[in-house]
Amino acid sequence: MRFQLAPLVAAALIALPALAQTQAPATAPAAAAPRAAAAAPRDEFFWLGEINKATAVINTDEGLLDRAMTPRITAGITQVLQAGAQPGGKRPSTVISFEPLLIEAAGQEVTLLHAGRSSQDMHATYRAAMLREDLLRLSEQLNRSTGTLLKLAERHAATIVPNYTNGVAAQPNSLGHYLLGHAAGFERDAQRLREAYARIDRSAMGTTVLNGSSWPLNRERMAAYLGFAGVVDNAYDASQISSMEHPVEVGAVVSSLALHTGHFVEDIMTQYAQSRPWMLLAEGGANTYVSSAMPQKRNPGLLNSTRRDASTALSLAMGVAIQAHNITPGMSDPKEVKPNRAMVDAGITALRNLERVFNGLVVSPERALEELNSDWTASQELADVLMRKYKLPFRVGHHFASEVVDYAKEKNIKPLDFPYAQARRIYAEAVKGTEHSATLPMSEAEFRATLDPVAIVKNRATRGGPQPAEVARMLQEARQKLAAQESWTRERRAHIDASLAKLDADFARLAGTR
Structure with a gap:
């Protein structure tokens, strides 16, 4: 029994538009240029057409196809592609449903194109071509979302906010620095995407079923016409092994993006549990909605939908891996275009909504600083300064700072109001029995400055920290990496388009229409 997708997965698949399968007009101008289908989607039908065009050109040039047959065969290909480009035209998605249209248009002789070919290598090739396109679409949305995130980080480079570990306020930080941390995760996703693309950007054409053919096919030229960087070298690997990895590897990229999203x-959602959040969504529009029963509530609808979309993407990606599990090489279970495209589309939707979240965030620096000064997130700095400037062992300084916090919480004292005299008393008790002087070496002014969240962030010295110079450096490098990713995406698209344009021109010359 085949693996059944979960209801969430099935719902995502149902939402995809069905490919048109209705009857095409009975006749079409045979000599018209084949790129009449240019406006049509680059679906399975499109790529089967490109493969047939490339086969006609290559095999004619290299003597594998009798040149006397060329006019009839090219006219048949042109007729089928033009008919498929018409409203309601047939656009079959498999070799065995595409070939009868060719035979109807050009006779049985058109099957001379099938020398050394199989649905195995042809399907593996168009699936790779379509996954390649999906990765480029995913890259474009990732670039847009990351660009918006970097603008937000730049705007809040000097905004000091609390950060949390284990759900508890832990340290003061620059909001810009925090956002750059998320941007670093998305940059690694871009790396993973490029690496996956490089492995998918290989043509299986010419490998037939699994052990090649007695026909001396020019696999490299076929790959070049279809915009691939090269060929899958091993004929068994081409459609039996690597083609099963492709959707799983794309799923890994989508999973990572979904997790980061x-x-x-969830970090923003925790603010909605507070009575006075320092970061939330601007109210209204598609960002929030009013509770049907409780007038005071503004529910974060955009956050909910973004999380849902990320979960949908993750579930679809996991489904692909499960489908590829425990089956013999070459089976079609994880390869189908529709669910794999739905997986990528769900990832794109999650990133698109995340971009809307970035644009809709409202931050209150005053409220964030108030929260920092109402808690003891700066207490570690006491231990750090005592060790760095006064050579007090960290654990002794940590014990002192911990006792200060315990006393403050017992007496409900905030950091800025803590009595210096009590700090001196607690310090003397903390170092009792050690070789260190019982006098707190910090002056009152230094003690209070050490507890200042703004000063803590400003005085960080670690590479990669939130101090202004480091945030500026990381912003610049993040922009450079984003620009490189944008350039990479454009270049890959341009390469595919140029390759297909060359195929168009060469096929038109072969067909005598240019």
Whole structure:
């Protein structure tokens, strides 16, 4: 029994538009240029057409196809592609349903194109071509979302906010620095995407079923016409092994993006549990909605939908891996275009909504600083300064700072109001029995400055920290990496388009239409 997708997965698949399968007009101008289908989607039908065009050109040039047959065969290909480009035209998605249209248009002789070919290598090739396109679409949305995130980080480079570990306020930080941390995760996703693309950007054409053919096919030229960087070298690997990895590897990229999206959303969601959040969504529009029963509530609808979309993407990606599990090489279970495209589309939707979240965030620096000064997130700095300037062992300084916090919480004292005299008393008790002087070496002014969250962030010295110079450096490098990713995406698209344009021109010359 085949693996059944979960209801969430099935719902995502149902939402995809069905490919048109209705009857095409009975006749079409045979000599018209084949790129009449240019406006049509680059679906399975499109790529089967490109493969047939490339086969006609290559095999004619290299003597594998009798040149006397060329006019009839090219006219048949042109007729089928033009008919498929018409409203309601047939656009079959498999070799065995595409070939009868060719035979109807050009006779049985058109099957001379099938020398050394199989649905195995042809399907593996168009699936790789379509996954390649999906990765480029995913890259474009990732670039847009990351660009918006970097603008937000730049705007809040000097905004000091609390950060949390284990759900508890832990340290003061620059909001810009925090956002750059998320941007670093998305930059690694871009790396993973490029690496996956490089492995998918290989043509299986010419490998037939699994052990090649007695026909001396020019696999490299076929790959070049279809915009691939090269060929899958091993004929068994081409459609039996690597083609099963492709959707799983794309799923890994989508999973990572979904996880990063969910992490960010959940961090914002925790603010909605506070009575006075320092970060939330601007009210109204598609960002929030009013509770049907409780007038005071503004529910974060955009956060909810973004998290849902990320979960949908993750579930679809996991489904692909499960489908590829425990089956013999070459089976079609994880390869189908529709669910794999739905997986990528769900990832794109999650990133698009995350971009809307970035644009809709409202931050209150005053409220964030108030929260920092109402808690003891700066207490570690006491131990750090005592060790760095006064050579007090960290654990002794940590014990002192911990006792200060315990006393403050017992007496409900905030950091800025803590009595210096009590700090001196607690310090003397903390170092009792050690070789260190019982006098707190910090002056009152230094003690209070050490507890200042703004000063803590400003005085950080670690590479990669939130101090202004480091935030500026990381912003610049993040922009450079984003620009490189944008350039990479454009270049890959341009390469595919140029390759297909060359195929168009060469096929038109072969067909005598240019």
